[in-house]
Amino acid sequence: MTLPKLHVAVLMGGWANEREVSLMSGEGVAKSLEQGGHRVTRIDMDRDVAARIHEAAPDVVFNALHGVPGEDGTVQGMLDLMGVPYTHSGLATSVVAIDKQLTKLVLGSQGIPFPGGRIVSTEEIHRQDPLPRPYVLKPVNEGSSVGVAIVTDEANYGNPIDPSAPGPWQQFDRLLAEPFIRGRELTTAVIDAPDGPRALMVTELVPKSGFYDFAAKYTDGMTEHVCPAQIPERVAELCREYASKAHVLLGCEGTSRTDFRWDDDLGEDGLFVLETNTQPGMTPLSLVPEQARHAGIEYGELVEMIIGAALRKHSDKRARNQASKAARDG
Numbered sequence: 001m002t003l004p005k006l007h008v009a010v011l012m013g014g015w016a017n018e019r020e021v022s023l024m025s026g027e028g029v030a031k032s033l034e035q036g037g038h039r040v041t042r043i044d045m046d047r048d049v050a051a052r053i054h055e056a057a058p059d060v061v062f063n064a065l066h067g068v069p070g071e072d073g074t075v076q077g078m079l080d081l082m083g084v085p086y087t088h089s090g091l092a093t094s095v096v097a098i099d100k101q102l103t104k105l106v107l108g109s110q111g112i113p114f115p116g117g118r119i120v121s122t123e124e125i126h127r128q129d130p131l132p133r134p135y136v137l138k139p140v141n142e143g144s145s146v147g148v149a150i151v152t153d154e155a156n157y158g159n160p161i162d163p164s165a166p167g168p169w170q171q172f173d174r175l176l177a178e179p180f181i182r183g184r185e186l187t188t189a190v191i192d193a194p195d196g197p198r199a200l201m202v203t204e205l206v207p208k209s210g211f212y213d214f215a216a217k218y219t220d221g222m223t224e225h226v227c228p229a230q231i232p233e234r235v236a237e238l239c240r241e242y243a244s245k246a247h248v249l250l251g252c253e254g255t256s257r258t259d260f261r262w263d264d265d266l267g268e269d270g271l272f273v274l275e276t277n278t279q280p281g282m283t284p285l286s287l288v289p290e291q292a293r294h295a296g297i298e299y300g301e302l303v304e305m306i307i308g309a310a311l312r313k314h315s316d317k318r319a320r321n322q323a324s325k326a327a328r329d330g
Helices: 019-035 049-056 074-082 091-097 100-108 122-127 214-218 233-250 287-294 299-329
Strands: 007-012 039-044 060-063 118-121 135-139 149-151 174-179 184-193 196-207 223-226 255-262 271-277
Touching (some): 019 039, 019 060, 039 049, 049 074, 060 299, 091 271, 100 233, 100 271, 118 122, 184 233, 184 299, 196 233, 233 255, 255 287
Parallel strands (some): 007 060
Antiparallel strands (some): 118 174, 135 174, 184 196, 196 223, 255 271
16 A cells, blocks of 8 residues: 555654653654655654644654553543544553453453463562462553563562562552463564455564563663574464454554463463553564564555554544434434
């Protein structure tokens, strides 16, 4: 799909933990659009964002925000009320997908495998372990491995966990506790092409030290990306199948990325979904542009594909609204 020349507002930054990543994503998108001949207005998210978007009057907003409030439905609801087309998933999808427990309930009921676990309060984990060690504690509503802790017998957190030990329990009142899945970190991107969602490939993420946390994701040289992953074809097929299914069931639009842990000692039975990200990064180290490039889709083409999906969504929604109004006025 070749886009007409557009005025695109690139929404980025904000005040979430992932602000700096969002700024990198947004700047990459903005430069690519300018190189493609589009007019770009850069908007660093603040409390006056609605007025700034109204003043700019763009043809479409490219939502390059990560985390709250740009990925949790807040910004999506605002743009819906304003009637402005925007990229990536809508309000309902964003509300569900950013909540790891809600995502697990929705997708797990449809046969997609997840680790067990439950929501725990920080008071509880300071009294006793919620699960046998090793286990993982993570925020319910954050992305990019923000605030993830792996609690092992050797971890320097204390037993039970000491409130003074550095960890997500110092930032969040509620955490998701899950069994630790040993093995390998895998991820698969899905993009919305004109003929429907398309799962790309599987990347294995191999941190040089520790685990694939926020620093490993966004610090050059800290993680090796093996793309495509050197794994059995059946496991790769399952990754693509689960990622596509998650994209459709959650109602994702534009692009999404589903992350996995794979215990290679267990074969196909060792593959578990961790989460689906509705607004994956677009930085130089980000996984969706990398997978797209391996599939023959350059960065600029990927950006335009995401915008094209947003414009199709907006056009379809407007047509439905007009048909509904005509039926009421009938």
